[in-house]
Amino acid sequence: DAMVIQNPRYQVTQFGKPVTLSCSQTLNHNVMYWYQQKSSQAPKLLFHYYDKDFNNEADTPDNFQSRRPNTSFCFLDIRSPGLGDAAMYLCATSRDRGGSKSLHFGNGTRLTVT
């Protein structure tokens, strides 16, 4: 089955220690998104890629970076995690960026910062 896979499911890192979360997709979708979700709140968009075109939301902290080396993979790098960055991180894909297609989500990575 075509899907969106996030690794790892659970990640523990220390305060200030860089961490990378990964996402892969077999849907061959053009658009990939990274959302941050805290404690049963609404997911908040951090940034997205349309093909190789990176789009950062205005209020996304500089501490968060992303890479998309090819269509299938996308990475979220947190350069210096703080306690406030503990959250569920969700990767999603969409066939296009027009907003009429549904998003396909991975099962998320739950990040703990100690």
Next chain:
Amino acid sequence: AQSVAQPEDQVNVAEGNPLTVKCTYSVSGNPYLFWYVQYPNRGLQFLLKYITGDNLVKGSYGFEAEFNKSQTSFHLKKPSALVSDSALYFCAVRDRASGGSYIPTFGRGTSLIVHP
């Protein structure tokens, strides 16, 4: 910016009874509206959407939603609730993101609890 409101943090219903999860929207122009469901420690799953056409939209797992333009609402409904429907439900509206893309902006979510 476009937005949706989910007025209830939690909805409780007995198994077998009909359920409604409420959503109202605020948009300029014609809305694109979505419902997603999230089970514990999982990502969101798409249930249904309204873009245009019939006001009653049918989706996955027996859910449906009615688009009501005069009341600016898009309530999610199911005729007979199952315990397995217990989850977090998000209403969403298409909104403009950076770079010319459109993305769903989510409501704060409603926790549905179905009691046996």
